Amino acid sequence: MVVYRCRRCGRRIGEYPGAWDDPLLGLVQLSAEDQRAFVAPVSADVTEVRILCEHCLPVPYDEGLWYN
Numbered sequence: 001m002v003v004y005r006c007r008r009c010g011r012r013i014g015e016y017p018g019a020w021d022d023p024l025l026g027l028v029q030l031s032a033e034d035q036r037a038f039v040a041p042v043s044a045d046v047t048e049v050r051i052l053c054e055h056c057l058p059v060p061y062d063e064g065l066w067y068n
Contacts, residue, residue: 003042007050020047
């Protein structure tokens with residue numbers, strides 16, 4: 001299972017029942033450096049993906065900046 005959690009406030013954003021390397025998620029397309037920064041195993045069958053939730057994104061949102 002993949003759990004999405006905000007890297008700033010810790011809020012649980014959502015979850016995906018499959019494996020983190022499922023092609024539907026696209027996480028395997030991240031560079032090794034980005035995988036280390038955003039993807040972390042929690043247990044044998046749970047992986048956490050650390051992103052920013054909508055409450056922690058800067059307002060106004062700027063399409064030109066990389067937030068996650």
